[in-house]
Amino acid sequence: MLPREFYNKDTVTVARNILGKRIIRKINGTEISGIITETEAYRHVDDPASHAFGNQTDRNKAMFEEVGHAYVYFTYGMHYCFNVVARHPKIKAGAVLIRAIEPEKGIKKIQKNRKITNLKNLTNGPAKLTQALEITKKHYGVDLTKDSKLFIEDGIKPGKIYESPRIGIKKATEKLWNFKINIKKI
Numbered sequence: 001m002l003p004r005e006f007y008n009k010d011t012v013t014v015a016r017n018i019l020g021k022r023i024i025r026k027i028n029g030t031e032i033s034g035i036i037t038e039t040e041a042y043r044h045v046d047d048p049a050s051h052a053f054g055n056q057t058d059r060n061k062a063m064f065e066e067v068g069h070a071y072v073y074f075t076y077g078m079h080y081c082f083n084v085v086a087r088h089p090k091i092k093a094g095a096v097l098i099r100a101i102e103p104e105k106g107i108k109k110i111q112k113n114r115k116i117t118n119l120k121n122l123t124n125g126p127a128k129l130t131q132a133l134e135i136t137k138k139h140y141g142v143d144l145t146k147d148s149k150l151f152i153e154d155g156i157k158p159g160k161i162y163e164s165p166r167i168g169i170k171k172a173t174e175k176l177w178n179f180k181i182n183i184k185k186i
Contacts, residue, residue: 001153004145007067007086011094012177014086015041019181020158023101025133026149030109032133034101034123035155040166041177042083044093048171052093063093068145071095072130072137079127082135084144084152099167100124102183103132156183 002021007014018036025032042050042063051060051073062071062085071083087094101123103110110132111117123129130136135150144151158181166178 001145001147001151002068004066004068007084007145008089009086010088011043011086011091011096012041014084015039015096015177016161016179018084018086018096018098018152019161019179020156020183022104022153022155023098023133024151024153025106025135027109027134030106032103032106032109034103034105034110034133035183036098036100036152037102037183038098038100038124038178038180040097040099040179042095042097043087044091047175049166049169049173049175050093050095052095056093060093062141063087063095065141068143070135070139070142070144070150072135072140074137075127080130080136081126082130082133082139097126098129099126099178100180101129158183 021036022033044052052063056064067085069085071085072080075081083095083097086096103123114132123132142150162180163176164178165173
């Protein structure tokens with residue numbers, strides 16, 4: 001399991017370093033896992049696209065709290081997005097959006113949760129990922145540095161990391177804070 005210190009760095013650094021790590025989700029005795037293949041960094045006062053850019057709210061409160069915890073929010077009135085709180089100790093807020101994983105374990109359960117069998121589109125987006133792993137608002141604030149039903153551990157050493165603008169935002173589009181790796185195994 002990744003220690004709290006892993007998340008106690010600049011948010012952009014963590015967004016890059018978490019690529020290749022393995023997310024573990026335990027559901028009723030079934031373990032689902034996948035390798036993190038896409039992330040986005042969201043910082044604080046220098047990032048108008050971040051939920052934390054303005055003041056602290058009930059929604060973004062986790063971004064201002066202890067690193068290594070889950071920040072889960074509901075968007076578009078239908079989807080959850082899963083983030084990991086990560087930031088340098090001198091910065092007030094930050095989180096890394098986990099955008100995609102490459103499924104490893106529990107693929108049948110993931111397919112059932114997603115109600116599809118197409119492996120290519122199973123977990124290649126933040127809403128697909130949370131649906132596949134059954135991550136909801138009840139996971140808001142979960143400590144990902146403890147062995148629980150949701151945590152992140154070491155995985156594989158990623159190869160080339162691709163950088164691009166973040167997806168679906170209108171502000172701070174010049175920041176190349178979307179990071180991806182390719183590890184197609186399935």
